[in-house]
Amino acid sequence: MTASRIDGTGIARQLRAELAGRAAHLASLGHRPGLAVILVGDDPASAVYVRNKVKACEEAGIRSLLETCPADLPESELLARIAALNADPTIHGILVQMPLPKHIAAAKVIEAISAAKDVDGYSVESAGRLVAGLPGFRPCTPWGCMKLIESTGIDLRGKHAVVIGRSNTVGKPMALMLLQADATVTICHSRTPDLGAHTRTADVVVAAVGRRDTLTGDMVKPGAVVIDVGMNRNDAGKLCGDVDFASVAEVASAVTPVPGGVGPMTIAMLLANTVESAERAASVAGHL
Numbered sequence: 001m002t003a004s005r006i007d008g009t010g011i012a013r014q015l016r017a018e019l020a021g022r023a024a025h026l027a028s029l030g031h032r033p034g035l036a037v038i039l040v041g042d043d044p045a046s047a048v049y050v051r052n053k054v055k056a057c058e059e060a061g062i063r064s065l066l067e068t069c070p071a072d073l074p075e076s077e078l079l080a081r082i083a084a085l086n087a088d089p090t091i092h093g094i095l096v097q098m099p100l101p102k103h104i105a106a107a108k109v110i111e112a113i114s115a116a117k118d119v120d121g122y123s124v125e126s127a128g129r130l131v132a133g134l135p136g137f138r139p140c141t142p143w144g145c146m147k148l149i150e151s152t153g154i155d156l157r158g159k160h161a162v163v164i165g166r167s168n169t170v171g172k173p174m175a176l177m178l179l180q181a182d183a184t185v186t187i188c189h190s191r192t193p194d195l196g197a198h199t200r201t202a203d204v205v206v207a208a209v210g211r212r213d214t215l216t217g218d219m220v221k222p223g224a225v226v227i228d229v230g231m232n233r234n235d236a237g238k239l240c241g242d243v244d245f246a247s248v249a250e251v252a253s254a255v256t257p258v259p260g261g262v263g264p265m266t267i268a269m270l271l272a273n274t275v276e277s278a279e280r281a282a283s284v285a286g287h288l
Contacts, residue, residue, distance in 0.1 A: 002249060002250065003065050003226075003248070003249040003250070003251070003252040003253055003254050003255045004152075004253065004254045004255075004259055004262060005249075005254075005255065005256075006148050006151060006152065006227075006254050006255065006256045006257075007260070008144075008148060008256055008257075008260055008261040008262055008263065008264045009260045009264045011121070011129060011147065011148065011151055011264075011265065011268075012144075012264035012265050012267065012268040013264075015123035015147070015265075015268045015271075015272065016056065016059060016060050016219050016268055016271060019060045019062075019268075019271050019272060019275050020059070020060045020061050022275050022279070023060055023061040023062055023275055023278075024061050026275070026278050026279065026282055027061065029091050029282055029288070030061075030267075030280075030287070031278050031281055031282040031285070031287060032061070032063055032090075032278070033061075033062045033063065033093075033274050033277070034063040034064075034065065034088075034090045034091045034092050034093070034274075034278070035057055035062055035063070035064050035065070035091070035092065035093040035094075035095065035119065035270075035271075035274045036064075036065040036067065036085045036088075036091045036093070036094045036095070037050055037053060037054060037065070037066050037067070037095045038067045038069065038078070038081065038095070038096045038097065039066070039067070039068045039069065039097045039198050040069045040070075040071065040073050040095075040096070040100055040101060040104065041069075041070070041071035041100075041101050042071060042076065043099070044070060044150060044204045046097045046098075046099070048096050049097060050066065050079065050160050050262050052267060053095070053120045053267055053270060054066050056267045056268070056270075056271060056273065057274075060271050060275075062271060062274055062275070065091065067081070067183055070152050071101050072101070073101075073104075075104045075105065075108070075109075078096075078104060078109060079089055079108070079109070079112050082094060082096070082109065082112045082113055083112070085117070086112075086113070086114040086117060087107035087170075088169070091117065092117060092119075092274055092277035092278040092281060093117050093118075093119030093135065093270075093274035093277050094113045094114070094117045094119070095119060095270070095272060096109050096110070096113070096120070099275055104219070106273075110122045110123055111123055111124065115136075116280070117275035117277060118137050118275065119137055119140075119270060119277060120137075120139065120140065120270070121136070121137040121138050121139035121140065121143075121173070121273065121275075122139065122169065123150070126138075126139075127173070129258075130177075131176060132160070133180060136274075137273045137277075138173065138177070138269070138273070139169055139170070139173045140266045140267075140269040140270045140273065141169065141170050141174075141208075141229060141262060141265075141266045142173045142174035142177055143177065143226055143269045143272075144262055144265025144266050144268060145174060145177075145229065145262060145265070146177050146178075146181070147268075147269070147283065148227055148256060148261070148262065148265060149204060149225060150252045152225050152253070154203070154204065154225055156178065156181040156182060156183040156204070157181070157182040157183070158182065158183070158184065159183050159184070159203040159204060160183070160184050160186070160201055160202050160203050161175075161178045161183040161184070161186070161202060161203065161204040161205070161206070162186045162187075162188060162190065162198050162199050162201075162202040162204070162205045162206070163178070163185065163186070163187050163188070163194065163206045163208065164188045164192075164205065164206065164207045164208060164209045164214060164215065164242070165174045165188075165201070165206075165207070165208035165209040165210070165229070166189045167186055167208065168247075170208040170229055171187065171189070171208050171209075172187075174206050174208065175187050178204070178206075185202065185280075186198050186202070189209065190209055190211070195214070195215075195219065196218070198258070199215060199219045199220060199221070200219060200220070200221055201221060201222055202220075202221055202224055203221065203223075203225065203271035204222065204224065204225045204226075204227070204249060205224060205225075205226045205227070206226075206227045206228060206229060207226070207227070207228050207230055207241065207242035207243050208229035208230065208242065209230070209242055210230055210232065211230070211232070211242060212230065212232040212233075212234060212240050212241070212242060212244075213242075213243075213244045214230070214242040214243070215228075215242060215243045215244065215248060216244045216247050216248065217244065217246075217247030217248050217249075217250055217251045218247070220248050220251045220252050222251055222252075223252070223253045224251070224252050224253065224255045225252065225253060225255075226243060226248055226252045226254070226255040226256070226261065227255075227256050227261070227262065228242055228243040228245070228255065228256045228257075228258050228261060229241070229262050230241065230242030230243065230258065231258065231263075239258060239259055240258055241256075241257075241258030241261075243255065243258075245250075245257060245258070
């Protein structure tokens with residue numbers, strides 16, 4: 001068996017085109033979606049991520065407000081700026097790029113963002129809404145993973161899904177989303193003994209532990225769907241995921257590549273949350 005490559009880039013492109021239509025409609029009603037992105041410091045990787053997000057906004061007709069701040073920005077000033085953006089009716093989403101300098105408490109910054117504008121889906125309220133199955137913003141990466149899984153046509157009801165990783169941003173919300181889709185979910189992590197004993201029974205595996213070659217072909221059930229969230233570097237310095245793509249592709253029915261898999265979907269879902277936030281604002285104003 002040779003797995004089909006799940007084209008995250010292509011799926012994200014289709015989604016962004018749909019979002020552009022919704023954004024244009026909102027703009028015609030006087031509610032053009034607006035996303036504020038705050039970058040503190042000069043981390044090169046963060047700068048690339050922010051640039052990609054701003055570009056994606058422009059292509060989808062979403063207004064982007066990029067604010068770059070020095071690494072020594074006082075925490076109080078960042079919180080004050082977030083408060084101002086919370087009160088700005090033209091801004092529907094606020095994103096503070098992580099990681100932050102050590103003198104700034106990330107948890108405090110996340111909770112300072114209005115729940116109505118938490119388009120990253122990281123706040124305690126957003127997490128609680130996900131646990132309770134209530135409407136709210138979903139964390140972008142796991143939500144994007146769900147879209148990629150859906151693209152394969154697999155019916156998750158009753159299927160066994162294994163999530164490798166337990167982070168608050170990916171692993172835990174990923175497990176909850178799969179559970180809400182009626183999958184039977186097992187959460188594994190770096191301390192799980194005999195990981196393969198779990199993954200070999202899984203119809204879906206989501207690898208999000210941050211360690212290359214965590215999942216190899218001999219650990220995969222024939223015909224399984226494999227989603228690779230990892231972002232690592234191999235010995236040659238080339239970008240790779242948590243999955244040994246070559247060996248897994250010989251066993252799985254579908255697998256995401258790195259790059260070109262989950263990454264583009266994360267940005268697409270950020271745009272989706274921003275457009276949804278603008279639609280809520282337009283609805284409250286009686287314009288939708």
